[in-house]
Amino acid sequence: MNINLQQLIQWRREFHRFPETGWSEFWTTSKIADYLEEMGFEILLGQQIINPDFVRGRNLTIVEQGLANAQAYGANSQWLERMNGYTGCVAVFDSGKPGKTIAFRFDIDCVNVTESVAATHRPHQEGFSSINPGFMHACGHDGHITIGLGTAQWIMQNKDKLRGKIKLVFQPAEEGVRGAAAIAASGILDDVDYFAGSHLSFCASSGTIISNPKNFLSTTKVDIRYQGKPAHAGAAPHLGRHAVLAAAHAVTQLHGISRHGEGMTRINVGVLRAGEGRNVIPTSAEIQLEVRGENKAINDYMYQQVLQIAKGVALSFDVEYETEIMGEAVDMINDPEMIALVEDIANQLPQIQVGNAEYPFNASEDATILGRRVQDNGGKSIYFIIGANRTAEHHQAEFDFDESQLVTGVQIYTSLVQKLLA
Ligand SMILES: [Zn+2]
Structure with missing residues (x-):
């Protein structure tokens, strides 16, 4: 040849x-x-x-x-x-x-x-x-x-x-x-x-x-974006919807997803960007994270838990949210x-x-x-x-x-x- x-x-x-x-x-x-x-x-x-x-x-x-x-x-x-x-x-x-x-x-x-x-x-x-x-x-x-x-x-x-x-x-x-x-x-x-x-x-x-x-490793890379409502942090905090709080709660909950009994799992929140100014109820927050799993089914479990937490946190803080898959492999x-x-x-x-x-x-x-x-x-x-x-x-x-x-x-x-x- x-x-x-x-x-x-x-x-x-x-x-x-x-x-x-x-x-x-x-x-x-x-x-x-x-x-x-x-x-x-x-x-x-x-x-x-x-x-x-x-x-x-x-x-x-x-x-x-x-x-x-x-x-x-x-x-x-x-x-x-x-x-x-x-x-x-x-x-x-x-x-x-x-x-x-x-x-x-x-x-x-x-x-x-x-x-x-x-x-x-x-x-x-x-x-x-x-x-x-x-x-x-x-x-x-x-x-x-x-x-x-x-x-x-x-x-x-x-x-x-x-x-x-x-x-x-x-x-x-x-x-x-x-x-x-x-x-x-x-x-x-x-x-x-x-x-x-x-x-x-x-x-x-x-x-x-x-x-x-x-x-x-199966993996899914996900972005979660929270959209809150601005308000004066002194005069009217109750009128705001706090995107930073929502994101912060999401981050700790994400790292607390229960391990899977049938194989290896990973999660990492690598980026959290949020907020506009010290005295403003923050309106935006973005989380960049990835999950991995020993196989597709276990990774899918991790991904579904992520979606669940993203939604649950949005509900409890009354903020809007969206998720987007940024990368994936099986x-x-x-x-x-x-x-x-x-x-x-x-x-x-x-x-x-x-x-x-x-x-x-x-x-x-x-x-x-x-x-x-x-x-x-x-x-x-x-x-x-x-x-x-x-x-x-x-x-x-x-x-x-x-x-x-x-x-x-x-x-x-x-x-x-x-x-x-x-
Ligand atoms: Zn390469």
């Missing part, structure tokens, strides 16, 4: 320079679409792949800024128009011959981190560090995009040998687990027989693959057939070992929503880790990874295509 590392490095560094945060990846999406169309893929964008009712945590100011930046950087206006405000794209290859349908997912967003200017930081040293202050590909999603493009290129070079159909999903807004729900709800994966997604680095060093990471159990496939592939690559195959992930990843959707329709799914040495932890300013492992990523995905569609 002929994979050109230099080409992969060039792509990775190009995307590394233009990091865009969730739901603002207009330049990134447009560039990906440019490459994929040139290779010969059909490109799906906007509401072809996004169900707006399930879009989570999308901030309009950030969306508009991202669009303006993309235009300034010369993004293809044809794509920007077709995106219709929603980032991400799906590339489709249809062999025209009967066979299975497979989907691979690559996330494309960056994190809100200012990139290091240390002399030892390679992106800075070699001139490909972020040109967007405050934003950086500090989680390796630039590498994920690259692995997707490398896989795409191989597919087109070998298309005559393939049967069935391939969908390459370039997903926006993975950070905060915000993007997958809208893609799943679009139905774009509902004909998929096999689904795979992965992450670079994390718990694995160069030359290893974790084929079956465990303990993906647990997922990899299908044994897919684990065996990935391990077979890794075992055939001399430079790759299957590492601690059952590493406990203990975090959330919204690829699980896509994988579960495929499983719910009778398909098979896997999420695995592609090892890569790195210079710092994920989401830190000095993060950089071993680019040679981009080849490993492309080898695994293209081998999956060969095994499933050749």
